[in-house]
Amino acid sequence: MLTIKVKYCGGCNPEINRVGLVESLKEEIEKKGLRVNFVGQDSENADLLLLVNGCRHACLEEEGMMLEAKAPVLSVEGEMVFGRYVGEREIPNFLVHEISRSIGKK
Amino acid sequence: MMNGKEYIESLRALNLKVYFFGKRIKSIIDEPMFQPHLHAAAMTYELAHRPEYEEIMTATSHLTGEKVNRFTHIHQSIDDLVKKVRMMRLLGQKTGTCFQRCVGLDGLNAVYVTTYDIDQKHGTNYHERFKAWLKEVQEKDLMPSGAMTDARGDRSLRPHQQKNKDTYLHIKERLDDGIIVSGVKAHITGAVNSHEILTMPTRTMGEEDKDFALSFAVPSDTKGVTFVFSRQTNDTRRLDSPLDAGNPKYGIVGGEAIIIFKDVFVPWERVFMAGEYDFTNELVETFAGYHRSNYGGCKVGLADVVIGGSYWIADAHGISRASHIIDKLTEMIAMAETCWSCTLACSYEGYKTPSGAYHINPLLANVVKLNITRMVYEWMRLAQDIAGGKIITLPSELDLENPEIGKIIEECFVGKEGFSTSDIIKMLRLIENMSVGAGLPEAMHGAGSPAAQKIMIARRGNIERKVELAKSVAGIKRDRDFEKIVGKDEETYWREVKERIRQGHVAEKS
Numbered sequence: 001m002l003t004i005k006v007k008y009c010g011g012c013n014p015e016i017n018r019v020g021l022v023e024s025l026k027e028e029i030e031k032k033g034l035r036v037n038f039v040g041q042d043s044e045n046a047d048l049l050l051l052v053n054g055c056r057h058a059c060l061e062e063e064g065m066m067l068e069a070k071a072p073v074l075s076v077e078g079e080m081v082f083g084r085y086v087g088e089r090e091i092p093n094f095l096v097h098e099i100s101r102s103i104g105k106k
Numbered sequence: 107m108m109n110g111k112e113y114i115e116s117l118r119a120l121n122l123k124v125y126f127f128g129k130r131i132k133s134i135i136d137e138p139m140f141q142p143h144l145h146a147a148a149m150t151y152e153l154a155h156r157p158e159y160e161e162i163m164t165a166t167s168h169l170t171g172e173k174v175n176r177f178t179h180i181h182q183s184i185d186d187l188v189k190k191v192r193m194m195r196l197l198g199q200k201t202g203t204c205f206q207r208c209v210g211l212d213g214l215n216a217v218y219v220t221t222y223d224i225d226q227k228h229g230t231n232y233h234e235r236f237k238a239w240l241k242e243v244q245e246k247d248l249m250p251s252g253a254m255t256d257a258r259g260d261r262s263l264r265p266h267q268q269k270n271k272d273t274y275l276h277i278k279e280r281l282d283d284g285i286i287v288s289g290v291k292a293h294i295t296g297a298v299n300s301h302e303i304l305t306m307p308t309r310t311m312g313e314e315d316k317d318f319a320l321s322f323a324v325p326s327d328t329k330g331v332t333f334v335f336s337r338q339t340n341d342t343r344r345l346d347s348p349l350d351a352g353n354p355k356y357g358i359v360g361g362e363a364i365i366i367f368k369d370v371f372v373p374w375e376r377v378f379m380a381g382e383y384d385f386t387n388e389l390v391e392t393f394a395g396y397h398r399s400n401y402g403g404c405k406v407g408l409a410d411v412v413i414g415g416s417y418w419i420a421d422a423h424g425i426s427r428a429s430h431i432i433d434k435l436t437e438m439i440a441m442a443e444t445c446w447s448c449t450l451a452c453s454y455e456g457y458k459t460p461s462g463a464y465h466i467n468p469l470l471a472n473v474v475k476l477n478i479t480r481m482v483y484e485w486m487r488l489a490q491d492i493a494g495g496k497i498i499t500l501p502s503e504l505d506l507e508n509p510e511i512g513k514i515i516e517e518c519f520v521g522k523e524g525f526s527t528s529d530i531i532k533m534l535r536l537i538e539n540m541s542v543g544a545g546l547p548e549a550m551h552g553a554g555s556p557a558a559q560k561i562m563i564a565r566r567g568n569i570e571r572k573v574e575l576a577k578s579v580a581g582i583k584r585d586r587d588f589e590k591i592v593g594k595d596e597e598t599y600w601r602e603v604k605e606r607i608r609q610g611h612v613a614e615k616s
Contacts, residue, residue, distance in 0.1 A: 015568060056457035057467065062184070083460040 001035045002103050005046035005071070007060060014054025015078035016088045022052060024092040032096060034103060048102055050095070051075040074098055107164070107175050108247045110152030114144050117299055120327045124298050124363070126335040134298055138345055139335070142203075142357025144299050147249060149200050149356070150177055150207040162189045162196060167244050168462075169237060177207045178244045180218050181464040187453035191403035195446065198407015202353050202540060204360035204548065206296025208400045209252030213304040214240060215463055216393035217321055221378050222461035224385045232378045233461070239323055239376060243302070250323060251300035253365055254393060256308040257290040265311065265318040275305060275367055277317040277380060284373040285380060287320065291367075295360035295552075298333050300326055303365065306393060311383040319386050321379035322372045330370035336362040339543040347503035349532060352539025359548045391562070395468040397553040398475035402449025405478050405549055409442035409485050412540050415533050416492040422521035422530050423494070434492055438485040445481055448474040469566040476559040482549035486541035497538040500531060 008018055022038075029036050039046060049069045051060040055078040074095060075081065079088050086094045108116060117135050124131040131137050135144060154163040154175045165179035165186065166172070181187050190211070197205045218240065221232035243250060256265075259273030268274065275289030291305065304323045311319045324331065338358050340351070348354035379385065417435055420426040452470030459465050490497060496519070506512050506528070516527045539545075550556070577583035585596060592599050 014571070017571075055455075057455050058457060061458075077457065083458060 001037050002048065002099065003037045003039055003043075003046045004048045004050050004099070005039050005041060005043050006050045006052060007041045009051075009053045009059045011054050015056075016054060016076075016091075018052045018054050018076075021076065021088070021091055022050075025095050028092045028096045029099065032100070034096070034100065036099065036103075046071050048099065049073045053077045056080055072102065107154050107173070108151050109155050110145075110148035113148050113151040113247075113249070116301070117144075120301065120325070122298060122327050122333060123331065124333040124335060131298075131335070139341065140298060140361065142344065142351075142353065142355060143206065143296065143361030146201045146203055146205045146356040146360075147207055147296055147299055149197055150205050150249075151175065151247070153196070153200065159196065162193045165189070169241050169244065172244070174244045175247050177211045177249070178214065178240075178247065179211075180215055180240070181456075182462070183464055184454060184456050187399075187456045187464055187466055188450065191399060191449045191453055194400050194403025194449075195407040195410075198404040199410050200407075201356040202408055202411040202536065203356045203358060203545070204295065204404065205356075206251075206299070206360040207249055208404065209254075209295050209397065210250040210300065210302075210304060211252075212393055212396035212400070213250065213252035213254070213306060214243070215396055215465075216389055217304065217306065217378050219392050219459045219461045219463050219465065220321075220385055220389040222459075223388060224379065224382050226460070227384075228382060230382070235375050236378045246301075248301040249296065249299070250302035250304040251294050251297045251326070251365075252393070252397075253291040253294045253297070253303050253305045254308050254390070255292050255294070257292045257364075258308065264315055265309075266314045274308070274318045275320060277320060278369065280380075281371075284371055285322075285377060287322070287367050287370050287372060289367050291365040293336060293362040294365050295362050297326070297363040297365055298335055298361065302326060303328075303331070306389055307379070307386045309390060310387040313383055315386075316381040316383050319379060319381055319383040321389065322377045324370065324372055324376060328370055330368045332366040332368070334364040334366070336364070340539070349503035349506070349528075349535060352535040352543070358539055358543040359545055391468065392465060394554055394558070394562070395466050395471045398559065399449050399452045399466045399471040401478040401549070401553060402445040402452075402474040405482055406442045406446045406449075408540065408545070409438065409445075409482075412486065412489045412537060413438045413442065415537050415540075416489045419493050419530070419533050419537065422525040422533070424522040431492060434488045438488050441481040441485050445474060445477050448477060469563060472559040472562040472566075475553055476556055476563065479550050479556045479559070483546055486546060489537050489541045493534055493537045493541075497534050497542070500534060500538075506531070 006022055011018060026038065049071050051073060053060050053076055058075065058077040061075055076091060077083070079085060081091060081094055114135055122134055124134060126139060134140055153159040163176055164173050165176045167174045168180060168182050176190065176193055179186065181190065194208060217236055221236045224230055225233045242248070256274040259268045259270060265274040265276070272289045275287060275291060277285050278288050279286040297303070302323050303326055306321050307319055344351040344354055379389065413435060416438070417426060420431045425431055448470060452467045452474055455467035455470055456464050501515055506515055519527045519530055521530050574583065578585045581596065589595050
């Protein structure tokens with residue numbers, strides 16, 4: 001079982017539906033039959049940290065979240081993931097692919 | 107890094123082919139018409155050597171670790187983006203005009219970002235080539251002009267459809283060691299006093315426009331390159347007398363020129379895009395974003411000068427405490443600071459690109475520039491209002507010096523005690539220069555016309571999300587936050603509210 005900690009940015013003016021994106025991600029994970037447990041930001045232990053930034057400015061990255069993270073990080077930045085344009089609709093699939101790789105490593 | 111004087115002297119080594127008034131100009135740095143533009147660009151070099159300005163005028167190169175002039179720097183952080191616009195405002199304040207070097211800076215950053223992305227997709231080697239050239243620019247502290255806008259011919263036609271292909275810069279021939287290019291770039295700022303030319307495509311290109319999807323750098327005195335220096339409002343006044351020119355030290359706008367490329371050879375190591383039409387949009391938009399953000403810095407610096415000048419004139423005329431003057435000056439300050447807020451915001455809201463360079467927030471950068479296309483006219487209108495009719499009726503400096511009429515004119519334009527007539531005329535001429543001349547249409551069209559900004563704003567405005575917000579507040583769409591607050595679903599909540607209202611009405615009636 002892979003544990004993913006989800007951290008949302010403040011959501012002042014997001015380009016994407018952040019909550020909807022995480023919901024879609026959960027649905028895709030279920031469809032794929034992957035064993036993943038999502039936990040909130042207060043959880044201490046996680047195998048993967050998912051940063052959900054509403055726009056490319058990516059406040060969570062600016063706040064040093066990536067450096068402080070003890071686990072590998074996936075960072076959504078509006079319609080981008082780690083500086084690559086992915087598009088809002090495609091992001092859940094893109095993340096599932098990355099998560100599958102993490103499960104493989106585990 | 108060069109200082110201002112060294113920069114001007116460095117241009118002497120170049121042998122540019124420049125025409126003005128139908129004649130070939132022998133020496134750029136000795137030509138009286140070009141002097142103010144040289145001085146304005148030199149300020150970008152001079153201030154980098156001053157301890158009180160070096161914090162924003164210099165940066166540390168990410169390529170060499172050396173201290174460089176910020177005008178050659180690739181933005182490595184949000185702080186760099188913010189310092190860039192602070193530098194723009196400072197230089198606007200120091201010169202009261204365009205200091206020309208920002209176009210090249212934005213070109214450097216835009217080509218840096220785009221070449222990285224081209225290489226990722228196409229497996230080319232543009233980025234490394236570009237970095238090698240950039241290193242030279244930084245080490246020698248060169249000023250490249252940013253040559254984007256083509257002559258464009260019939261604008262209803264795409265580049266490859268033009269009857270005269272030279273209306274767009276294009277590749278004529280591909281050789282083993284480079285390319286041969288021809289075409290014309292129009293109104294290129296600071297072109298005749300730049301060491302290098304950095305070209306970029308002017309618009310989004312399709313597959314048939316492949317030969318026009320082009321970016322490269324050449325020294326300004328490359329064989330086959332010819333410049334035609336442009337005219338400006340009241341430009342020859344600087345040949346008549348310094349006072350009449352208005353801003354004789356730094357001039358009006360940037361000293362633009364047409365650049366004609368006729369069968370120019372460009373070696374491959376200086377070519378940064380050659381046919382990758384699918385990246386023309388990225389390059390144009392990235393450049394435009396950087397450049398539009400600048401206008402909330404430089405034009406606000408100019409506003410600082412014209413606001414100061416307007417107050418000084420009002421004071422010299424003895425009306426600085428009049429309520430309508432204070433109101434106008436306050437309006438001017440509020441507009442200028444609004445533009446400043448916009449440009450700071452678009453820098454603070456910037457982001458890291460895959461290349462590692464930082465880019466501004468494109469939506470806010472376009473808002474900056476759209477505001478500038480309107481507000482510069484408005485604050486300059488108020489400056490004219492405060493300065494009075496004298497700004498368009500002043501006699502020339504030669505009349506002031508005439509022994510017969512000079513003294514009469516001097517008495518005629520005298521102001522409040524403590525202000526000399528000659529200073530009053532100097533300030534009126536400065537306001538005339540800044541508010542009547544080419545600076546206004548430059549604020550309109552420089553970095554793209556208002557329609558271009560509106561296209562970008564519409565594209566990035568995310569109206570769909572705003573519709574969702576409105577639907578939620580109006581009660582058309584489920585509002586989960588509201589349901590949490592009231593502790594029940596919306597439907598139940600409103601049914602109960604209506605029931606209470608109905609019961610209240612029944613109770614009232616009984």
